[in-house]
């Protein structure tokens with residue numbers, strides 16, 4: 219969010235920020251005004267306060283790149299009569315069942331699913347989807363409260379853990395590799411596109427601490443499997459009425475080679491997805507998003523120079539990092555291909571891997587050749603270890 223704010227200032231916009239803390243100095247320098255609210259998650263309160271604060275000022279756009287607030291931003295746009303996506307359009311990107319209905323209406327392949335609001339409704343829903351199934355919140359993020367269930371007994375076991383979730387969705391489980399489809403759009407038409415593979419799939423990354431999650435951007439989007447995913451992605455954006463801005467979609471490539479829709483958001487991907495696109499093309503999409511959002515123009519190169527591999531590490535043990543093994547050797551082998559290294563060094567406290575995919579930092583490599591990039595990234599997953607005590 220800091221970087222997007224910088225981007226806005228760099229393309230000449232005057233930025234008024236809204237947040238629930240004091241802005242950090244690096245952000246404050248790009249703001250010409252700031253409203254601190256008690257809680258960003260209290261949507262009614264945020265809207266009332268922003269409305270009162272902006273009275274008498276001239277505003278051209280209300281923008282939000284953070285998933286929980288995309289609806290609030292659309293409501294503010296409607297209130298001020300500003301251009302941009304309506305509440306109804308944004309709901310199609312936020313409510314997973316509505317999203318699926320709209321994507322299905324366009325004739326696209328997606329998992330069977332049912333919305334459920336009580337435990338009683340779960341049973342007929344899973345009868346419809348079959349096992350294995352996925353149960354997850356209707357407007358989730360970060361794979362929170364998301365479970366794969368292989369049979370009735372497994373479903374019975376996870377239901378108590380979902381009691382606090384008001385609305386959930388039950389879905390047919392899709393077996394396949396998981397990819398993203400990310401864009402910058404002007405009027406729903408992608409002006410920049412990218413695909414990233416998750417290794418392993420996001421749910422496994424989020425479920426097992428021992429995993430070093432790897433994300434790899436795909437340099438060559440002309441491969442037949444990628445063409446299928448991109449075609450699906452473009453159709454999804456049309457079906458949902460995307461406007462200006464960035465999108466982040468997830469899809470599966472099944473063993474039979476079918477591209478299946480999973481979900482899409484009308485905001486950029488988190489967990490360094492934008493940075494990875496920037497390293498892929500040597501561009502600054504934080505600034506380009508800002509140009510699109512304020513002037514509906516995109517000026518960066520779309521050339522894909524590298525496959526970029528980013529590996530998150532999780533230390534063994536609790537407390538503070540006490541040592542790292544394998545890193546020196548990794549630098550000896552791949553120094554010229556490493557573009558970032560934020561791995562926590564000895565003395566730093568561990569981060570909560572459940573709370574943030576950033577975990578105990580990441581290392582990023584890139585190479586024009588897919589297999590070389592993949593092998594380097596895989597080496598970072600297996601050969602570098604962090605220890606904590």
Ligand SMILES: Nc1ncnc2c1ncn2[C@@H]1O[C@H](COP(=O)(O)OP(=O)(O)OP(=O)(O)O)[C@@H](O)[C@H]1O
Pocket residue numbers: 329352354357358359360361362364389390391392393396419420421422468480481
């Ligand atoms: N129908 C499905 N079949 C197979 N895997 C699934 C299915 N639905 C979800 N998953 C797995 O669970 C993960 C989280 O689900 P989903 O993306 O819908 O939730 P989310 O919490 O919005 O995710 P995030 O915010 O992390 O992108 C997916 O990335 C995928 O790995």
Ligand SMILES: [Mg+2]
Pocket residue numbers: 360361468481
């Ligand atoms: Mg997701």
